[in-house]
Amino acid sequence: MRRTKPxxxxxxxxxxxxxxxxxxxxxxxxxxxxxxxxxxxLDRMLAEGWLTDGWEDRAEAVNRPPRRYYELTDDGRRxxxxxxxxxxxxxxxxxxxxxxxx
Numbered sequence: 690m691r692r693t694k695p696x697x698x699x700x701x702x703x704x705x706x707x708x709x710x711x712x713x714x715x716x717x718x719x720x721x722x723x724x725x726x727x728x729x730x731l732d733r734m735l736a737e738g739w740l741t742d743g744w745e746d747r748a749e750a751v752n753r754p755p756r757r758y759y760e761l762t763d764d765g766r767r768x769x770x771x772x773x774x775x776x777x778x779x780x781x782x783x784x785x786x787x788x789x790x791x
Contacts, residue, residue, distance in 0.1 A: 710758040739765030
């Protein structure tokens with residue numbers, strides 16, 4: 690997968706706690722990536738086998754529809770870690786908040 694700013698921004702957020710569930714809205718807000726860019730990116734990550742997805746239990750979703758969640762796979766943790774390691778040395782990603790993932 691190509692290293693783009695949206696991918697690197699999402700990777701930074703996910704790698705803070707790579708074992709948790711992520712909601713699309715949370716990723717969009719924390720990474721600063723618009724939903725129109727985020728969801729196609731998440732779909733590509735699913736197709737690559739970097740993520741699994743599922744739906745929140747209805748009992749957790751009080752007074753709202755259940756949310757779709759995403760979890761990193763072992764391959765996803767490895768690939769996003771490698772993506773961040775390579776991106777950290779590239780000047781085009783210099784302005785990103787790298788402290789977030791450390």
